[in-house]
Amino acid sequence: MTSLISEALAAEARRLGFAAFGIAPADAAPETGARLRQWLAGGCHGDMLWMEDTADRRASPKGLWPEVRSVVMLGLPYTPALPPSRNLALPERATISVYALGRDYHDVVKPRLKQLASWLALRTGEDVKVFVDTAPVMEKPLAEAAGLGWQGKHSNLLSRRHGNWLFLGAIYTTAALPPLADTGAKGSCGSCTACITACPTGAIVAPGRVDARLCISYLTIEHKGPVPEALRGKLGNRIYGCDDCLDACPWNRFAHVPADPAFNPRAELSAPLLADFLKLDDAGFRQVFSGSPIKRIGRDRFVRNCLYAAGNSGLPALRPAVLALVDDPAPLVSDAARWALARLG
Incomplete structure (x- = not known):
């Protein structure tokens, strides 16, 4: 061919x-x-x-x-139109990974x-x-x-x-397709360790090797049980995924190709309030995240993550919303609510 x-x-x-x-x-x-x-x-x-x-x-x-x-x-x-880290210092807000905003x-x-x-x-x-x-x-x-x-x-x-x-x-x-000529896409990280340094939990245990058990993306998306208590405080307000290692990469300064329009961020997810997310029942969760990759983790796992963020916020104003979830039928949610309540004092 x-x-x-x-x-x-x-x-x-x-x-x-x-x-x-x-x-x-x-x-x-x-x-x-x-x-x-x-x-x-x-x-x-x-x-x-x-x-x-x-x-x-x-x-x-x-x-x-x-x-x-x-x-x-x-x-x-x-390619993100807004800085991925823009909400990390705003404890009343939630941080969602760039890829899930559209x-x-x-x-x-x-x-x-x-x-x-x-x-x-x-x-x-x-x-x-x-x-x-x-x-x-x-x-x-x-x-x-x-x-x-x-x-x-x-x-x-x-x-x-x-x-x-x-x-x-x-x-x-099954076709034997000839590769195209060299695209010039090869490159190297050299001695740079920006991504390793940026990881909040030390999940990049060696160059090119990520231990999922420490990775915030894994813990907030794939992990179905309670997050180990030693790691909960390190989640900050990251409620779905984490972009820290990606955002830290110097090669991103050459990323001039804009995002495909289909991935434009939804306005209501750009700087969402934790208090609003804590109120979601199953039907509300499905409605808010229809057509979003976030929908696949389900309401219980999502609210679990939001409760960890609430506990990390230090905001007494979130206590009523957290208290309302202490007796939630889902053990995953009630466990996180009790932890958050204790953190809020």
């Missing part, structure tokens, strides 16, 4: 709004499996047991789909991937599969192999054009 099909595919990707594009052979990142298993052996995945269960399929594209020959990696930018990225990226995959299948007659963070796919090593950038010391993908503000998607195909 000639490079013309790869060039035409790249042009179609740009037409669909993808700002980053690259192609890699399915076996382009052979070290991925060993690195993954070492990370799992150290328990760094916390209670994300599904990562253990899918390790063999995750280690290599062929482990998931033996017939795959090429991987097309794509990126949509979500539409759910799954609902934006996947339809475009399907369009691009259909275009490819129609012109090559080959099979295709698309993935957006919901299957055992190692997007970041594959994106690096495809020339979109490199994995920084915070383990996320870095790009000269986008900093670390990229949503990634993958197309697996």
Whole structure:
């Protein structure tokens, strides 16, 4: 298959709004499996047991789909229009990770991937599969192999054009697609340790190695039980995710490509009041976060996070809202409420 099909595919990707594009052979990142298993052996995945269960399929594209020959990696930018840290010093407000301020990225990226995959299948007659963070796919090593950038010391993908503000998607195909010429996306973190220093909980335990059990993004999103008491105070007012290590990266000063319009932040989430979130019941939570990635953690986990933020706020004005949740039917919520109440005195 000639490079013309790869060039035409790249042009179609740009037409669909993808700002980053690259192609890699399915076996382009052979070290991925060993690195993954070492990370799992150290328990760094916390209670994300599904990562253990899918390790063999995750280690290599062929482990998931033996017939795959090429991987097309794509990126949509979500470059923040506002400073991610703008609410951290405002204890009455909540801080939400940049990526969750707009539409759910799954609902934006996947339809475009399907369009691009259909275009490819129609012109090559080959099979295709698309993935957006919901299957055992190692997007970041594959994106690096495809020339979109490199994995920084915070383990996320870095790009000269986008900093670390990229949503990634993958197309697996049985077509043998020639990679494009060098995109110039390679780079290095050098001696910089800004992301490691910025992490509030010391979760970046070595360059490129994050211990999820300490990571605020994991604790507020993936972790289903109570957050260990030793870490609750370090959450500050971060109620969904954390951007500290991403925001600290010097490469972001070169991220001039604006966010895809679909990811523009919702006005009501830019500087939300903790008191408003503490009042949410299940129906209210679902209504407020319809179409948002936040919806997937459910009301109980979300209010748990807000209660930790309330306890960290030092604001007596939040006591009535916290007190109202001490007898909440959800043990996760009532435990957090009692902790917050004790912190507020």
